[in-house]
Amino acid sequence: MPINLSNLRLNLNDAPPQSSSFATEKWRQMQANMVSAPPSAHGAQPSSSSTMSFFSAKQRRFKSRRVKKEEIHRPWIGEKDRQRIWPLIFPLIGVFLGLIYSGLCIYQGMAAAPVQQYCLVMDEDFSSGTLDPAVWTYEVALGGFG
Numbered sequence: 001m002p003i004n005l006s007n008l009r010l011n012l013n014d015a016p017p018q019s020s021s022f023a024t025e026k027w028r029q030m031q032a033n034m035v036s037a038p039p040s041a042h043g044a045q046p047s048s049s050s051t052m053s054f055f056s057a058k059q060r061r062f063k064s065r066r067v068k069k070e071e072i073h074r075p076w077i078g079e080k081d082r083q084r085i086w087p088l089i090f091p092l093i094g095v096f097l098g099l100i101y102s103g104l105c106i107y108q109g110m111a112a113a114p115v116q117q118y119c120l121v122m123d124e125d126f127s128s129g130t131l132d133p134a135v136w137t138y139e140v141a142l143g144g145f146g
Helices: 021-036 082-112
Strands: none
16 A cells, blocks of 8 residues: 555644664555545545544444353352262262272281291390490490580
């Protein structure tokens, strides 16, 4: 679309940005499109002034997008459907039976294990307060750890 800069009239308040030539060119294109575009393109009535403003367009009335209370779906308030409980009960029955079966397998495994008789290597009575020097020796450490 060719830019028509001859129709561009600027107010003193509408100065182009001074940061770069690219931004200045974009600003000029935007101003030219505002002036040269037909009034129906941006919703404005034809104005008598030579400059168009963004705020001269007829503004739309604000429409709320908030959800109304009547539109909220709340299934927990209505009547309960008794048929919907079975898809929950069947998996729970399977889990319960699986726990019982695993407990039974563990019990059978422990009951089948042989009870070993262990050989006692040392039986020492420490209630007398003295150590048997044939079994125990004293260790004296000067490292500071007790």
